Amino acid sequence: MNIRIIDDISSIRKDIIKEDHIRIVKEIIDNVRRYGDQALRDYAKRFDNIELDELMISKEEIDNAYNRINEKEIKALEEMIRRVKKVEEETLDALN
Incomplete structure (x- = not known):
C-alpha cells in the first residue's frame, strides 16, 4: 500500500492542473497560428461573449x-x- 502525505497530493494535483492548462494554451496558440484573426474572434465570442468586427x-x-x-x-x-x-x-x- 502506498500512502502519500497531503502536501504531496496537493503538489500532484497542481501538476495535473498545470499540465491541463499547458495543453489548452498550446491548443489556443496553434489555432491562432492556423486561423489568425478568425480564431481571435472565435475566442472572444467563446470566452467573453462578444462579437468583434475589428480587433484593433x-x-x-x-x-x-x-x-x-x-x-x-x-x-x-x-x-x-x-x-x-x-x-x-x-x-x-x-x-x-
Whole structure:
C-alpha cells in the first residue's frame, strides 16, 4: 500500500492542473497560428461573449474609456495586468 502525505497530493494535483492548462494554451496558440484573426474572434465570442468586427481599437477609444473610469478601477486594472503578465510568464516558461 502506498500512502502519500497531503502536501504531496496537493503538489500532484497542481501538476495535473498545470499540465491541463499547458495543453489548452498550446491548443489556443496553434489555432491562432492556423486561423489568425478568425480564431481571435472565435475566442472572444467563446470566452467573453462578444462579437468583434475589428480587433484593433483607436487611441481615441482608449482615451475615452480611460476618462470614464475612476482611480479605484484604474488600480484594479493595473493589478489585473500584473497578474496576467505573471501567468503569461509562467505559461511561457512551462511551454519551453
